[in-house]
Amino acid sequence: MRLDSEMDHSAVFTALDKVCEENICVLSGPSESPYGTVTKRLVACMRKIRQHGRALEPVVASFTAVYHHYDFDAQTPGNGYRTLVKVLQSCLVHIIHKGRYIASNCRGAFFRAEHNAAEMEAYCSALCQLRALLHLAQRLLHDNAHGELYSSQDADLSDRFVQEYSSMHKACFYGRCLGFQFSPALRPFLQTIVISMVSYGETYGRQQSGIGTAALSLLTSGKYVIDPELRGAEFERITQNLDLHFWKSFWNVTESDILSGFTRIASNPVQVNLTLTVPPESLQLPLASDPTLSTSVSPPVAHWGPGPVHMRLISYDLREGQDSEELLGFSQGDAAPIASPRLPWVQKKPPSPWLLIHFHGGGFVAQTSRSHENYLRNWSKELSVPVLSVDYSLSPEAPFPRALEECFYAYCWALKHCHLLGSTAERVCLAGDSAGGNLCITVCMRALTAGIRLPDGIMAAYPATLLTTDASPSRLLTLIDPLLPLGVLARCINAYAGSDFQTVQPAERRGSLSALGRDTALLLSDLTQGASNWIQSLLDPARTKPPPPHRGADPHRAPGPAATAGAADILHYPDGFEPLRSECHAYVLPTSCAVIRNPFVSPLLAPTGLLKGLPPVHLVASALDALLDDSVMFAKKLRAMGQAVTLTVVDDLPHGFLSLAQICKETQFASDICVSRIRTVFQPPPQT
Structure with missing residues (x-):
């Protein structure tokens, strides 16, 4: 059919x-x-x-x-x-x-x-x-x-939506039915992610997270492969009441040298891959309205005062300026692999007239430019453009407005120092996905209010434009989405808003990777222990198996009184029908903090004055993404104001499809659409 x-x-x-x-x-x-x-x-x-x-x-x-x-x-x-x-x-x-x-x-x-x-x-x-x-x-x-x-405007309806989410059974969507709504080519990948996460959750907390824990998790994953019901129940339990630090730790494993090495093998090699640390110094930039006048741009100061901003420069070709002593001075002390820009057989090219500035996704709480390198390398080759990706500080240690301040400062620094990046910056495009798409929009809003030059366009993939748990039809997908459950979304939002803020200056920016070496030293003992645990779990799966909801001869038995307490007060379902209820209720912290409705946090709520004058905005969303309605409503709002905006909706893909670009032809097609929108910014069609 x-x-x-x-x-x-x-x-x-x-x-x-x-x-x-x-x-x-x-x-x-x-x-x-x-x-x-x-x-x-x-x-x-x-x-x-x-x-x-x-x-x-x-x-x-x-x-x-x-x-x-x-x-x-x-x-x-x-x-x-x-x-x-x-x-x-x-x-x-x-x-x-x-x-x-x-x-x-x-x-x-x-x-x-x-x-x-x-x-x-x-x-x-x-x-x-x-x-x-x-x-x-x-x-x-x-x-x-x-x-x-x-x-x-209906807080009561949104509250009822959150309460229903908290009590409704979800494990069925993470077991045998996992990913049925997505492209078939993605289902094995989604199964791997879910199995990895529940296995990682079983070993999380025994020691510092990293390669050691990942190895132990791999060897304890056998029971989740052979028992989909157990996998679904465990994944539901983890995401119902998510430990944000566990979530950060799990996704930071993708930053390890071993795993990122696979990314480099699969993506295009580049001549320049430099991580830069820019000191916190005031910048003088010309005013857009009168270039003979200038304005001062201060470095990021929120929460713990002035601090450096970290970035990664990726360029498929070596261009003038990228091998300068001045630029290399910003990368001194970098232990990350760096492509040498001084190899005698590498031919240096003139500066590109274009510059792409990128802000990565990760819910404002996880990942860096390193985990997005696979598609950035390809973009640099396909567009023949230098790419500057910003490693902004992450929540909950660095809530709003720290990330926005750092991204705005990085944008201003790039305009002033474009000659070091291999570009003349005649045309500049901001690109980002998810949280990064939000930052693209809000950085432009900051540039508008500061009176400095705006980029020539924005490409935002599945951006978060409304950082609330307000109900929408696509947000209902958080009940079934393995990559963006509502519990995860709410905790990321609250972390960025500062609800979980810890007043401590983060350690070394890439300190999340420093634990990996320590864990690697424990790898052999982990393998031994992990093998033992795996064998035991296969021999006796019930040893660690929680009782998943609604198993047995009748999976649709009526829920007990405890499971449905208060459910009838939330919504009235048709006579004779009641959804299945979870035995493990979620606690979703309401996104009620006033910061959430700040227009620089939720640009969908921004008044006309803060959006009028934005450059052309190109939105690329997925029909199966819980944040789809964010893009649709933001595009409608811009169009109603007379702003240039395009919206493309791709089919059958989950949130975060850019990071999956090399997995199947569908995700590659979606990435190609993003590239074509960026190219439109660099090469706008002639005016008719």
Whole structure:
């Protein structure tokens, strides 16, 4: 069965009903099944799926009748309502395919009854939870203004959304159903990430995080490979009440020399790869309105006073200025691998007229330019441009406005010292993903208020433009997204807002890597211990296995009183329906801090005066990203002001697709779109 935006929704539900009936007839037939109770489970499951399907068909029809009103324009179909319908269809198509297989093979000698029953029960659970999400989306559709995707003025509705998230069962989306909504080529990668995280969570805290812990995690991951239910339950437990420092530690493993070495092998080699440390000195820049006058730009000072700013210069070609003593002076003492710009056989090129300044993603709390090197190297080659990526300070140690101050200072420093970077900076583009996309926009807002030269354009991939837990249809995806659960999103937002601020100046900027050498010394003992733990877990999986919710003969049993306490006060579901509830409730800290609504934190809330005059903004979003509505609403806001803006929505990819650019052709295609938008900034089409 083909699944695309043009298919007839009624055809999907007709096929679903037919396959359910077929399975019920075959499995309940007069001939005795050799599988006993497993057959009964399958019959009960197919009846439940049929019930969900029949209830959902009119709901989907109500969305398809109106969801085009929420698109950016007719040429750019994309918003959270469309996405929820698309995700539901993906789930239904999986069920249809599996149901047809079961009906055709259930009497065969090699039919794996237990496996197929568990698979169908998992998708039945997922369908139940998606039905609940569509009900929540109906409330949004009813309560929000026409064409509005956020209920930012309805705090009560947003609170109810957070409460529902906190109590609803999610493990089914992280086990057998993991990543069903994304491109099939990405599912093995997502499974690897989830298994790695739950394994890392099991060993986290035993010692300093790093390569040693990662090695131990690898060897304890066996049980999560063979038991999807255990994997889903553990991942839900970790993300329900996330330890932010665990999250930072896990993603910082990607910064290690070993793992980043694989990145360098897979990406284009470059002639220049320098990490720079710029001292905190005041800069004098000309005013945009009158270049004969200048203004002073102070170094970053928030929270702990003036401090250096760290950056990485990447250039596929060696260009004039990049081998100067002045530039190399900023990289003295750098222990990171540096491509030598003085090799005699390297031909030096003249400065590029272009300069790309990049701010990396990571939720304002994790990662650096190093973890984004793979696509930055490729961009430098494809665009023939030097790339300056800023390693801004991370939260919670450095909350707002430290990162913004550092990125703005780096932008100003790059304008003043472009001759050292191999560029004349005739045209400058800011590019960033996720949190970095937010910083691209807010740096331009700072430049506007300072009266200095603006960049010639922005390319922001899946940017966070509203740093709140306000409800929107795409934000409902945080219930099922393995890369951006609401618990993770809320903690990153609160860390950046300063809710978890610790008044301490961070140690050495790349200190997160210093522990890796220490951990490597423990690697052999970890391997021994890890091997022992892995063998034990395979012999006795129940030894460390928590009781996942709703397992057993009936995965849809009614939740107990403790699980549903207060749920009826939150939302009223249709008679006879109630979503599955988690036995491990989440605690999501509300994003109620006043800082969150600062326009330099949430540019979607910025008044016209702070956005009028921005350079052309090119937004690249994913239809399956929980932050999709951020891009759609921000693009609409800019267009309504008369600002130049484009929005591209790619299909079937998760948040963070740029970091996955080399995994499959779909992510590479999305990266190519980002490159083409950057090229548009450097080579704008002629005015007609």
